[in-house]
Every structure is written in C-alpha cells, then in structure tokens.
Amino acid sequence: xxxxxxxxxNTNNAGVTGHNIFSSSPSLxxxxxxxxxxxxxxxxxxGNATVTEPxxxxxxxxxxxxxxxxxxxxxxxxxxxxxINYRNxxxxxxxxxxxxxxxxxxxxxxxxxxxxxxxxxxxxxxxQFTSLRNENILPQAxxxxxxxxxxxxxxxxxxxxxxTKNLHCxxxxxxxxxxxxxxxxxxxxxxxxxxTTGNPLLLQTYQNNISCRYNASHKDDASxxxxxxxxxxxxxxxxxxxxxxxxxxxxxxxxxLPKGSQITMPVNINGSRMLxxxxxxxxPLQPIKCRLGLSINAGINYIPSIVNSEVNFxxxxxxxxxxNISSNINEKIxxxxxxxxxxxxxxxxxxxxxxxxSVTEDxxxxxxxxxxxxxxxxxxxxYQMNAGISSGYNQNYLLWNVTIGKxxxxxxxxxxxxxxxxxxxxxxxxxxxxxxxxIQDQRINAIQRYVLLTFTYxxxxxxx
Numbered sequence: 287x288x289x290x291x292x293x294x295x296n297t298n299n300a301g302v303t304g305h306n307i308f309s310s311s312p313s314l315x316x317x318x319x320x321x322x323x324x325x326x327x328x329x330x331x332x333g334n335a336t337v338t339e340p341x342x343x344x345x346x347x348x349x350x351x352x353x354x355x356x357x358x359x360x361x362x363x364x365x366x367x368x369x370i371n372y373r374n375x376x377x378x379x380x381x382x383x384x385x386x387x388x389x390x391x392x393x394x395x396x397x398x399x400x401x402x403x404x405x406x407x408x409x410x411x412x413x414q415f416t417s418l419r420n421e422n423i424l425p426q427a428x429x430x431x432x433x434x435x436x437x438x439x440x441x442x443x444x445x446x447x448x449x450t451k452n453l454h455c456x457x458x459x460x461x462x463x464x465x466x467x468x469x470x471x472x473x474x475x476x477x478x479x480x481x482t483t484g485n486p487l488l489l490q491t492y493q494n495n496i497s498c499r500y501n502a503s504h505k506d507d508a509s510x511x512x513x514x515x516x517x518x519x520x521x522x523x524x525x526x527x528x529x530x531x532x533x534x535x536x537x538x539x540x541x542x543l544p545k546g547s548q549i550t551m552p553v554n555i556n557g558s559r560m561l562x563x564x565x566x567x568x569x570p571l572q573p574i575k576c577r578l579g580l581s582i583n584a585g586i587n588y589i590p591s592i593v594n595s596e597v598n599f600x601x602x603x604x605x606x607x608x609x610n611i612s613s614n615i616n617e618k619i620x621x622x623x624x625x626x627x628x629x630x631x632x633x634x635x636x637x638x639x640x641x642x643x644s645v646t647e648d649x650x651x652x653x654x655x656x657x658x659x660x661x662x663x664x665x666x667x668x669y670q671m672n673a674g675i676s677s678g679y680n681q682n683y684l685l686w687n688v689t690i691g692k693x694x695x696x697x698x699x700x701x702x703x704x705x706x707x708x709x710x711x712x713x714x715x716x717x718x719x720x721x722x723x724x725i726q727d728q729r730i731n732a733i734q735r736y737v738l739l740t741f742t743y744x745x746x747x748x749x750x
Contacts, residue, residue, distance in 0.1 A: 311534065361384050383472035418431070419432075469485065489554045531543045559587075563583065576613040637723070683713065
C-alpha cells in the first residue's frame with residue numbers, strides 16, 4: 287500500500303501593451319494596455335493498494351485498487367487601462383476568470399502474470415470511474431459535472447531467445463482529462479489577432495497504445511542492435527477549433543475579431559493516430575579504441591482539427607538519421623563526434639498553402655584532455671543548419687566553447703576553470719512550427735559570447 291501527495295502553486299503577473307493598425311479598416315485600429323495577475327494551485331492525493339497471490343508454479347494473480355483526488359483552483363484578474371480616468375486600471379470581467387475543479391479517479395482490476403524461463407506474459411483488465419466537477423464563477427457562473435466510465439485492458443509479452451536477445455510487445459489503454467486552462471471559457475487576448483479560449487464541455491481522451499521492441503547484444507564483439515515500433519490511436523482527441531474571421535466580428539460583450547484574425551478553442555474529435563519506428567546499432571572499432579553508433583528513426587502523425595467548421599487533417603512525416611563515434615582511450619583522453627539530420631514534411635488537407643518541408647542538421651564534436659600536472663582542457667564544437675523555413679531564418683551557425691582549468695588540493699577536491707562560450711559569437715535560437723492555420727518561424731534572443739570563471743570545492747569524507 288502507498289499514499290502520495292503533492293501541492294503545486296503558480297503565480298503570474300503580466301502586462302500587455304500592443305497597437306494594431308489595419309490598413310483596410312482604420313476604424314478597427316486599437317491600442318491594448320492591460321495588466322493581469324493569475325494564481326493556480328493544484329493538489330493531489332493518490333493511494334494504491336495491491337495484493338498478489340501465486341497461481342500454480344508459473345502464475346501470479348494481482349488485484350489492484352487506485353484512488354486519486356485532484357482538486358485545483360485558478361483565479362485570473364485582468365485590468366484594462368481606463369480611457370476615461372487615465373490614472374486607473376479598471377477590472378475587465380470578460381477577460382478575467384475564477385474556476386475550480388475537483389477530479390476524483392478510481393481504478394480497480396486484476397492481472398495475471400505467467401512466467402517460464404523464456405516467456406513472461408501478462409493480461410489485465412481494469413475498470414476506471416472518473417468524476418469531474420467544474421465550478422465557474424467568472425466570467426459566467428455555471429457548474430459542469432461529468433462522470434466517465436472506462437474499461438482499460440493491458441497485455442504484455444516478453445520472449446527471451448537467449449540471455450542477450452529478447453522481444454517485448456505490449457498493448458495498453460489510458461485516459462487523459464482536460465486541463466483547467468482547457469476547460470475555462472475565458473478569452474486570452476495576449477495576441478489580439480489570435481485569441482484563445484477554453485471549453486467547459488470537453489470530454490476526456492481515450493488512448494490506445496501498442497509497441498514492440500527487439501534487442502540483441504553480442505558479448506564476442508560488444509555490438510548491440512535494437513529496433514522498435516510504436517503506434518497509437520486516440521478517441522475524443524482534444525483538438526483545436528479555429529474560426530478565421532471573414533469579416534469584422536463582435537465576440538461576447540465587446541471583443542472585436544477583425545477580418546483575417548482568428549479565435550481558437552479546444553474541442554473533441556476522433557482520428558488522431560501515430561506510428562513511429564526506431565533502429566539503433568552500435569559496434570566497437572578496436573583499432574582506434576572507439577565505438578560507432580548508427581540510428582534511424584521515422585514517424586508519421588495524423589492530427590485532426592477544425593477550421594471554419596471543416597475538418598482538417600495535418601499529416602506530419604519525419605525521417606531522422608544519426609551517427610556518432612565516441613572514445614574512452616584512457617582516463618585522461620576521450621572525444622565524441624556526432625551528426626544528426628532530420629527531414630520533416632507537413633501537409634494539410636484543407637489549406638495546401640501551409641504545406642511545408644524542412645531539414646535540420648546538428649553536428650557536434652567534443653574533446654576532453656587531462657595533461658601535465660592535472661591541467662584540464664575541454665572543447666566543444668556545434669554546427670547547426672536550418673533549411674526550408676522562412677527567409678531570414680535559414681540560418682547556419684557554429685558554436686565553439688573552450689575551457690582550461692586545473693585540479694587543485696589534496697585528492698583533487700578543488701577545481702578552477704576559465705571557460706569561453708560561443709567564441710565566434712553566432713549563437714541563435716530558432717524554432718519552426720507548422721499548424722493547421724499558420725506557419726511560425728521564431729527567433730528568440732540567446733546569450734552569445736561570454737567568459738566564465740568557476741571554482742568548485744568538493745566536501746567529501748569517506749570513513750575506512
């Protein structure tokens with residue numbers, strides 16, 4: 287038996303200032319000046335009781351009961367600058383929220399395990415009852431109480447061909463409740479041209495997952511090989527429902543959705559599925575005291591959504607290739623060289639103009655050397671390449687970090703090092719996002735060249 291608990295509190299104070307200019311509709315020009323403070327607290331108490339009983343010489347029966355109680359509270363107060371009294375901010379009810387959630391989950395069931403020298407197999411079935419009660423005070427007062435009943439099967443199979451070769455397969459079902467933010471029907475206007483809101487009528491998702499993995503290693507040459515396949519299908523996926531305004535539209539009491547802007551809310555929809563595979567191979571290179579590693583991964587994901595009342599399927603395909611050479615020549619010298627390339631292709635069934643392909647490559651080289659009188663030298667080179675994203679973001683850059691230091695004091699308890707980061711001053715942080723309604727390329731300010739002096743002392747005392 288076991289009981290666990292957690293208490294997580296987050297607070298956030300934010301200010302948003304923005305000025306939107308519409309060349310075709312000057313009357314919609316707007317200045318946004320607002321402040322908000324938000325507090326979220328989530329508690330959690332989980333209990334578990336398990337009883338196991340041998341069934342014959344090779345079987346084991348397990349009975350299990352789980353109880354989880356997960357209450358949460360979210361309060362957001364939003365204030366907008368008063369254009370009448372220019373010294374004050376006034377409370378903005380449509381953009382504020384007060385929301386509490388009480389989620390109780392009970393799961394009970396049993397599983398049977400069968401084990402021989404070569405085979406380990408188990409089959410189980412669990413019944414899960416979830417009670418979800420949401421109470422909303424702002425911006426509108428209402429209560430939503432929903433009960434979910436699910437059967438959750440689980441099947442595993444392990445076959446040992448030998449001590450170094452095995453095949454493991456499994457199937458399991460699980461559920462995921464919507465988050466507090468997804469259930470709140472308050473509008474978030476942090477980006478005035480892309481509003482977001484929640485949906486208090488969301489259902490939980492039901493996920494089916496299947497996986498299979500083969501592992502093999504050889505003592506003679508210290509090589510290893512593995513291949514895995516993972517697939518999944520989700521019912522009641524929490525997806526996005528986006529309305530792109532074809533004309534200037536008023537939302538709620540006073541929010542304006544200008545032509546061309548959009549508002550997104552979460553909804554349940556079926557059709558989400560994925561399939562991924564990974565292959566890894568490693569072998570030692572004895573003449574140079576190194577090890578070679580190769581990897582291939584490929585995947586395809588189907589992500590459903592709704593755009594202007596029509597169902598869209600976004601298909602994401604990716605292929606990754608990787609190789610690395612690592613070495614531990616001795617305790618004073620080691621290095622690693624690696625390169626990983628990822629090719630991605632994204633397509634949409636509705637808006638083909640958002641179809642996009644991109645390539646990224648990440649190559650690295652590190653070298654560590656302890657030399658004369660306990661001096662330490664470390665260096666690392668990283669080359670990042672981006673292709674197929676927006677003009678100005680296809681940026682290739684080279685990062686070089688270098689460190690020199692010395693181990694000092696008895697038993698090397700002290701260490702002093704001088705490090706230079708991004709010697710070429712090229713660091714750049716770029717992200718590439720493809721959704722069902724837009725492509726976003728983003729550059730975030732990153733710390734570039736700097737020098738750091740570090741002193742470390744280890745407090746250590748081992749008795750004989």
